[in-house]
Amino acid sequence: MIIGQIAKGERKLALANLGFAYAAFLIGTLCGLLQVFIRNDALTLPGWLDYYQVLTAHGLLLAIVFTTFFIFAFFQAGMSRALGSFGPKVLLWNWIGFIVTSLGTLLVVIMVIGGQASVLYTFYAPLQAHGLFYVGLALFVIGTWIQGFALIGHYRVWRKQNKGQLSPLFAFMTVATIILWVIACLGVVAAVLFQFIPWAFGMVDGINVELSRSLFWYFGHPLVYFWLLPAYMAWYVIVPKILGTKVFSDSLVRLSFVLFILFSIPVGFHHQLTEPGIASFWKFLQTVLTFMVIIPSLMTAFSMFATFELRGRELGGKGLFGWFRKLPWKDVRFTSIFIAMAFFIPGGAGGIINASFQMNEVIHNTLWVVGHFHITVGTPVAMTFFGLTFWLIPYLTGRRFTKALQKLAFIQIISWSVGMLLMSTAQHVLGLMGAPRRTAYTGYAHDDALAWFDGILSNHVTMAVAGSILFLSASLLIFIVIQLWWIAPKADVHQVESFPIASSDASATPKFLENWKIWIGIAFVLIAVAYTIPLADLIQHAPPGSGRFQTW
Numbered sequence: 001m002i003i004g005q006i007a008k009g010e011r012k013l014a015l016a017n018l019g020f021a022y023a024a025f026l027i028g029t030l031c032g033l034l035q036v037f038i039r040n041d042a043l044t045l046p047g048w049l050d051y052y053q054v055l056t057a058h059g060l061l062l063a064i065v066f067t068t069f070f071i072f073a074f075f076q077a078g079m080s081r082a083l084g085s086f087g088p089k090v091l092l093w094n095w096i097g098f099i100v101t102s103l104g105t106l107l108v109v110i111m112v113i114g115g116q117a118s119v120l121y122t123f124y125a126p127l128q129a130h131g132l133f134y135v136g137l138a139l140f141v142i143g144t145w146i147q148g149f150a151l152i153g154h155y156r157v158w159r160k161q162n163k164g165q166l167s168p169l170f171a172f173m174t175v176a177t178i179i180l181w182v183i184a185c186l187g188v189v190a191a192v193l194f195q196f197i198p199w200a201f202g203m204v205d206g207i208n209v210e211l212s213r214s215l216f217w218y219f220g221h222p223l224v225y226f227w228l229l230p231a232y233m234a235w236y237v238i239v240p241k242i243l244g245t246k247v248f249s250d251s252l253v254r255l256s257f258v259l260f261i262l263f264s265i266p267v268g269f270h271h272q273l274t275e276p277g278i279a280s281f282w283k284f285l286q287t288v289l290t291f292m293v294i295i296p297s298l299m300t301a302f303s304m305f306a307t308f309e310l311r312g313r314e315l316g317g318k319g320l321f322g323w324f325r326k327l328p329w330k331d332v333r334f335t336s337i338f339i340a341m342a343f344f345i346p347g348g349a350g351g352i353i354n355a356s357f358q359m360n361e362v363i364h365n366t367l368w369v370v371g372h373f374h375i376t377v378g379t380p381v382a383m384t385f386f387g388l389t390f391w392l393i394p395y396l397t398g399r400r401f402t403k404a405l406q407k408l409a410f411i412q413i414i415s416w417s418v419g420m421l422l423m424s425t426a427q428h429v430l431g432l433m434g435a436p437r438r439t440a441y442t443g444y445a446h447d448d449a450l451a452w453f454d455g456i457l458s459n460h461v462t463m464a465v466a467g468s469i470l471f472l473s474a475s476l477l478i479f480i481v482i483q484l485w486w487i488a489p490k491a492d493v494h495q496v497e498s499f500p501i502a503s504s505d506a507s508a509t510p511k512f513l514e515n516w517k518i519w520i521g522i523a524f525v526l527i528a529v530a531y532t533i534p535l536a537d538l539i540q541h542a543p544p545g546s547g548r549f550q551t552w
């Protein structure tokens, strides 16, 4: 049976991934709600549950599990739509990958809930979780690789059948994101397999802490682009379709994704600017490369403004800003994503501040960083995913996104925006004053520090109000998801949701942009330049390995 343009196999697969994503979203946001109340001393957890356990679950479930499962659902549905139905092998390997990813996730979650892994999502050594936590992480990554390679297999079949042609933009961007993900994971896989697992199972006595952190951040920064690029895919091809226009520039899109493959990886040291053991030269080099990876985001901003203005003028918008009013504000699929983009303006500016060597000294390890990631992954990425959910689930289930549900969706995105604005502003302000991150409630033992929390915006109450609004908004989203999945009326033939992909004129796009060998080759050269000597230093001049710490 075919619903819309997607075969039953892919429909079930994408829904399975979405189911996991939204289950993680619900539990993860509940953990977020608990956190804001614990941090303002309004809630004391029972003895069997501690703050760092909740914080670990919150970070993992939202930043890693929700995003990854959602992204694969989007890729699978979109690749089937863009390149045609999957063959049986592609489908089978996607399922195998999904099952391995899910098993890994369950193992990790069991370890965290069981109080065996309160190590936060960065699992910094020398904090040591139970060995099975790291096994779960390894399975999670392997599962995503299997799904990723299965999708690349589907793409290769298409390319063989369409020799000499550039692939559709959606497929190109999917493949670029998977390439970025696979190269990025090499760092975390090395750390987990060769450092954490032997250490946690007692095969070796100590761990090289700085090496493990460096391998983590080799992965950790491109990880943020693994979240961001699927959002950019929506901005580049889905938003123009909703606006009723075409992609602004095919070659610009491809070039920006290639730049992400090149520059998103050799930059991890900008998370370690305050750490000893890495010479300033290498930190400086990676800071410069970080400024290179800002360029494709600026290109994206340019391209989106151009798309909005051109379309707005086509629809009759006059004067300097007349086009703005012509945009389809009543369509929540558009408005959600527009707000997501707007949040990324301060989010991206904050990133540039973080990356500026000296200014990093002021904000590192403070609540500012928490504010930063709530207006990058927490809103631009998450709210783009919400905007996609509103049509993707009905597209997959054959139900209707009714007028009543659309109204609820508006309330949901507006409440999410208000909650995030309040919370992230409070976090930015508190961070500038010096409030640390990764800490439970503390009296600080000093009046000056307690005074940080007296400001209107930086008040603990503001944070708690914001956290509550966010949790209500998340619950509303889950309600909408359940409706779209099982309850909303079935769509008849004329009402079936489509998978909106704008047309893109590739006639002037240089073919070499899709020559992956060139880009993967250059990416590895840049990685080798940025990492070989500092990593060799960390191995050669390693201090004695650290023993385990379990502070919970």
Ligand code: HAS
Residues within 6 Å of the ligand: 122, 224, 225, 227, 228, 270, 271, 290, 293, 294, 297, 298, 300, 301, 304, 305, 338, 341, 342, 344, 345, 347, 348, 349, 350, 351, 352, 353, 354, 355, 356, 360, 363, 364, 365, 369, 372, 373, 376, 377, 381
């Ligand atoms: Fe970041 C820390 C630097 C982007 C996520 N970042 C983090 C952490 C997370 C995170 C999770 O250099 C914490 C990690 C931890 O736990 O320790 N970040 C950057 C830079 C960028 C950046 C330079 N970050 C992101 C994105 C994330 C993310 C994206 C998630 C998705 N970040 C850092 C640094 C740290 C850091 C340091 C370490 C701090 C420390 O010391 O610990 C850049 O990629 C940003 C470039 C973006 C732009 C914005 C372009 C704007 C666009 C929107 C256009 C809008 C339109 C709508 C068209 C230049 C594309 C118009 C609307 C109207 C209203 C007119």
